[in-house]
Amino acid sequence: MLLAHPVVLWGLVREYEALKVLHGEDGGAVARQRMDDVAYSLCLSTGTQDVDAALIAARFQLPGARIEDDSVLAE
Numbered sequence: 588m589l590l591a592h593p594v595v596l597w598g599l600v601r602e603y604e605a606l607k608v609l610h611g612e613d614g615g616a617v618a619r620q621r622m623d624d625v626a627y628s629l630c631l632s633t634g635t636q637d638v639d640a641a642l643i644a645a646r647f648q649l650p651g652a653r654i655e656d657d658s659v660l661a662e
Contacts, residue, residue, distance in 0.1 A: 591632035596645050599629050603642070 591599075603625045610618035626638040633644035 590648060593649055596632055597649055599625055599632065600642060600645050600649075603629060603638070 603622065606614070606618060606622045606625065610622065614622070626641070629638060629641035629645060630636055633641045633648065635641040635644050
């Protein structure tokens, strides 16, 4: 499976979370469509079929998320 570049993945996670917080269910058609688009991109990037699973997988793939990546954070 191809993995998304960490910068791209981090951007998708941040955008999805921002849209969820700022717009949620009441954000209108444009905001809802953007959330759906970002959720789809997250699923595609992580090889999942559910946005919640995609968010978990994305965070796991990002540097610093795994124990062996702790040295990256210390630098």
